[in-house]
Amino acid sequence: VIQNIMESYPVVPLLAGIGLLAVGGAYLLRRQVKAGFAPHPPFMKRLAVFATITGMAAAGVLVTSDSITRPMPSAIARELGGNGLYGLVSAFFSNEIDFANFYRTIPEKQAAERTRDLLAEDHEPFESTDLNDITRDIRAEGPMLRKNVILVGMESMSAEFMGTFGNPKRLTPNLDRLASEGLLFTEMRATGTRTVRGLEAIALSVPPTPGQSILRRPGNDNLFTIGSVFQDSGYDTRFLYGGYGYFDNMNAFFSGNGFGIVDRATMAAGDVHFANAWGVSDEDLYDEVIRQADSSAKAGKNFFSFVMNTSNHRPFTYPAGAIDIPSPGGRDGAVKYSDYAIGELVKKASAKPWFRDTVFVFVADHTASVAGKVELDMNKYHIPCIIWSQGFVEPRRINRLASQVDIAPSLLALLQASYRSRFFGDDLIEADEPERPVYISNYQKVAMIMHGRTTILEPKKQIVQMKGGEVQPESAVDHNAVEDTVAVYQYASHWRDISRRIPSVLDNGTLALGRFGVHRLPDPKRRAPPSRATPTIPVR
Structure with missing residues (x-):
């Protein structure tokens, strides 16, 4: 971070x-400063006092748990009790916000029932009636198509940078071509x-x-990931x-x-030809991706490579001569270079024997900016996903509103994978419902989009619902959407348990049923609006 600041701003002249x-x-002010220095104790005495105070403070932190504030009767008392340097250090290491303390909740049983109801699909039966388990059986007809996968996370690549989405600057000719030739999710968030x-x-x-x-966060190892499914199928998986x-x-997360x-x-060192504060150039990174793919292919193994590039980030520097915008080229230059490097990746990979058995996924990690008049505006979260x-993949556009949680189940559906799933996302390839939950967030506020409404959960147990960019008055609020949003995020806050890794392989008896072999009986009460007798969650 410090190096990035040094490369991005005139730090030395400013500090000078x-x-x-x-x-x-x-x-x-030299006279006043000199007068302020009074006689002071010897150095060793001052050092002893300093060591004593510092040792007492350190001991207090080490032997005291922040759990001592939890029995306090109110949130205000708990926050006051947890304030100070200890609270700061504790927050740094925990990296999470206690959902039950700061956000609106409903009874845990109700939250689990509503969440399972939202996740339920006729052809994806739950394995258990246990409300704390969302494991579902995903069945495909026939064996999995053992394609290699290279999934590229594109740094800060907003959809608005692409010609496909109306940008006139011709910054992304390679991504635009891939979007026209492949499967494009036009409304990914x-x-x-x-x-x-x-x-x-x-x-x-x-x-x-x-x-x-x-x-x-702590405790993030041994979870159920897209890598779990590939690993259980014998793939090499790399980040x-x-x-x-x-x-x-x-x-630590990916290795765990x-x-x-x-x-x-x-x-x-010889494989790095350009680097800045954030990392090596995208070209150097993709050359390494190809070397690793060659290694797996030579060993006779399929591979799943999860790649994250860095070039489209301040200080926006990249190798000279790669594109027609000199480095540093600002945002436009970085976007154009990122696109150029993707073109080179595909070009170099096309010469490899494993190329025709490989699926490429290009998806942004987030947009370049979400600033605007409306907080958590879903249009500010619009990203490309190809x-x-x-x-293998025919040209197609999927126009359903979706979010990044839908990528893993959609990719696995494309490969006709049969597996046990603990994913919250939906298969967009074979979607049998016109709409499913879409999730967006910033640090403290989380939201779910359904039925044209964005329901936002805020700290202090506040809830806001928006439609068409306007905050909805209490009389116009969809309380069913509010309760669904509270339920999903409350349930997901137990991720250490519900997303714990399980073997993803289905047994032969289950596989023989086929993708649509078992059906969940529809619940006639599903998604019914609350009756007048049912208390609803008030919104701000």
Whole structure:
């Protein structure tokens, strides 16, 4: 981060100017400053006092748990009791917000029932009646198509940068071509505003619970991820990142969930031809992706490569001569270079024997900016998502509103995978319902979009519902949507339990049933609006 700041801004001149002002001010006030120094105790005595106070503070932190504030009768008392340096350090390591304390809740049983109801589909039966288990059997006709997969997370690639979505600057000719030749999700939404949120949604297919991404929280190993399904099918799975993967705990998360790690630290110096604060150039990263793919193919194994690039990020620098915008080229230059590197990846991969058996996925981690007049405006979360494979994926557009949690189940459906699932997302390829929940968030506020309404959960147990960019008055609120939103996020806040890894392979008896062999009887009460006798959750 510090290096990025140094490369992006004139830090040295700014600090030099501040230093000169400070020296000048000290000189002008030298008499007053000198008079302020009174006689002081010897150095060793001061050191002893300092060590005693520091030791007592450290001991207090080590032996005290923040749980002592939880029995307090009110949220205000708990917050006051947890304030101070200890609370700051505790928050830094926990990286999450206690949902039950800060957000509106409903009875746990009701939250589980409503969430399971939202996830239920006729051809995806639950394995258990246990309300704490969302494991479902996903069945495909015939064996899985054992295609290799290269999934590229594109840094800050807003949909508005692409010609496909109306940009006239011709910044993305390669992505535009891939979008026209492959499967394009025209209404994909990022679940959050940071890279780790996008990685979380794509890997885990879970809604974005308040606070930091799950990638940065304790207890995030051994979870059910898209990698779990590929690993159980004998694939090599890797996470490849252009920067240092210790940033945002990415390496720890992916390695803790069975992925091999390739990042800037593991790349040979001779394979890096350009790098800035954030990482190696996208070209260098993709060359490493191809080398790793060659390694798997040589060993006779399929591979799933989860790639995260970095070039479309401040300081917006990239190799000279790659494109017609000199580096640093600002946002436009970085977008155009990112697109150029993707074209080179596909071009170089096309010469490999594994190319025709490989599916490419290109999806942004988040947009470049979500700033606007309306907070949590779904249009500000619009990102490209393309699935492309020459000779395998036919040109098609899917126009249903979706979010990154739907990518894993959709990709696996394309490969006709049969597996046990704990994903929250939906298969958009064979979708049998016109609409499913869509999730977006910022750090503290989380939202679910259904039926043209965005229901936002805020701290202090506040709820806002919007329609067409306007806050809805109490009389116009869809309380069924409110309760569904509360239920899903409350249930998802228990991610350490409900997303725990399980074997994804179905037994032979289950596979023989076929994709549509077992049907869940529809619940006639499903999605029924609350009656007047039913208490509803008030909104702000």
